[in-house]
Amino acid sequence: MNTYLVGTLWLVGVSVAALAVVAVLRRWRRDSGPLVDISVLSAVFSLAGMLFAIVAAFVFIDVWSSADEARDATYAEAEAAQLVAWSAKGMPEPDRTELVGLSRAYLHEVVDQEWPRLSEVGTDQHARGWQLVQEMHDIAARNGEDVEEAPAVVESLLQARQERLALADARIGDATWFALLAGAVLAGLPMFFFPFDRALPQLALTATVASMITLLLFTIQQIERPFAQGRVPSTAYEETLTRVSPP
Missing domain, CATH: 1.20.1270 (Substrate Binding Domain Of Dnak; Chain:A; Domain 2)
Known part of the structure; x- marks a missing residue:
């Protein structure tokens, strides 16, 4: 199957799943009220995102330089x-x-x-x-x-x-993939619990973050072998x- 088509399907699939989770949580929050304090949630979201970005950047640089x-x-x-x-x-x-x-x-x-x-x-x-x-x-x-x-x-x-x-x-190894996938989940998880008053901003944020994380992981998977995709x-x-x- 074409690489671009596969990537698009992954992006759409993950985004739809994330939006479905947001819809369920918003309905639950209507009845139970805010789940966590917004300042604590923001701190956790920033820290998790930063740590995941650092790990992903090192892995991406490593697989990219392997082509040289x-x-x-x-x-x-x-x-x-x-x-x-x-x-x-x-x-x-x-x-x-x-x-x-x-x-x-x-x-x-x-x-x-x-x-x-x-x-x-x-x-x-x-x-x-x-x-x-x-x-x-x-x-x-x-x-x-x-x-x-x-x-x-x-x-x-x-x-x-x-x-x-x-x-x-x-290949980059199973342990590295575990760290990337677990880090992606932990980095994206806090965004589901932000107490937005309106649904549209939360849905847009969720879809954007989920798409970016998916795109990064998909790109790493495609280029982890230096001779794949005609790189060399x-x-x-x-x-x-x-x-x-x-x-």
Whole structure:
């Protein structure tokens, strides 16, 4: 389903639920009178909102900056694949041609096969990429005496690949989500108990606060994985393919 549609549905659903709670509480308050002192309620609302905003800001900054780390990882991996191809120049045939071909095949595999599903599947689903790395390692090991740096550059490719896939599976954690969700409830709860004389201002305030909190949580959920929603493109691999000539 389209991300914007899902986000809109969440906003509308939470807002409607919040307005329903306000309607019920106003009817109850008509019979029972004010539930809490307004000055105490304002202090609690301000404190809860401030604490939630601080926690949410730190989490948002963390997940947003993870995209920069992921982008750096893609360039490191693409550069390692290029160095593997260049290390083949000192090898005899047919290993030289085969290693260059494997390097290009690896870049194509990442761009064409792995990238479209990078945000959806685990590392065990990228078996073809691992197989290509293993084949490059075997060739480099055979030619270690002629090209001493070959095993090292293949090892650097392996490490860069592991880092990229680890970042692809990165999430902010269940404990953090619990803190965000619980904080959102506690930050928004006091607004239901403000003793407004008229219904419209309370309904407008409630819908606004609920929508803002929902929008923030939905955005964090959408960007918590750095490769989701096309945040990090496959530009590094595509550019490297233009620099690695076919064998």
